[in-house]
Amino acid sequence: MSGQLLGCALLSLSAVAAVIIARTDNLFSAAFLAGMSSLLTAALFLSLDAPDVAFTEAAVGAGISTIFFLTTIAATGKQYAYAASRKVLGLTLAAATGWLLFYSMLDFPWLGDASLALHDHVARHYLEHSAAEVGPPNVVTSVLASYRGLDTLGEVCVIFTAGVGVLIVLGLFEQRGEE
């Protein structure tokens, strides 16, 4: 019960942050609030007993993303220019997306439902045999690094590709600035 209360409190704070981000035209405060929202999400993951995910969310969402936002703002400008004519379109799209998400949420299983097919597939095998088959006490490490090693290689390739993409785009920008 206290876990549900904590979850409600964290999500409400996150919603408040989201509304302020949508309403402010100061990009600095928007960037900081986005970081705060990530930190709240990290706390939520921690309350759901997922420390590895919470760790990543805190380091990437609250740490690095905020820094990237701030350096981008330093490179572009602090104020956001509103396009008044797009407001209705934006509100309609946001409301439609919100309705879709809420509608799909109605089919969600209850939190911690042990009878789900999901928990009877490979998850049970990982939990019961990873110590003997792979070794590390942290099952998340076993799954990420060993059982799903190929997927993780793909993820690392995605990150490398992101770096190359930024290098290409901003490298071109840099060359144009020198001319």
Place this chain on the structure above:
Amino acid sequence: MNSAGRSDLAFITQNPILRETAHTLVPTTLLYALYVQFHGDFGPGGGFQAGVIFSVGLVLYALIYGVEKASAVLSRRTAEVLSALGVLLYALTGVAALLRGGAFLDYAALAQQPLSGQHIGIFAIELGIGVTIVGVVMLIFYLLMDASDSA
């Protein structure tokens, strides 16, 4: 050089409170990143988190003491090399398992004992992940800082 971005950052670099805080936080952050990297088998964390934390320490150093000093520690060229080196280390671990008669990324083939093979394999690929993350994050950071200089 007379851009808005530079003057905002000058406020950070000259603030004595931020400088003193960074003085303590930077080495602690880097050490903690190494702990997360090599302790990921036992506690939460691993290469992804460690790489990000390590680069946060370097970014903090760059924000307080200047990009030039941070470049002396880890230059943009080194960041480029590291980002590719990590992926290579990961993939080569898989190839090493292939050459020793296992399947691709089947670390059990890396040593006589399957479990110690798994241990070596996980250590190597987590290191590869961490190296790639540090390289990519620092590369993006340097590029964004260059962009804010020339804006």
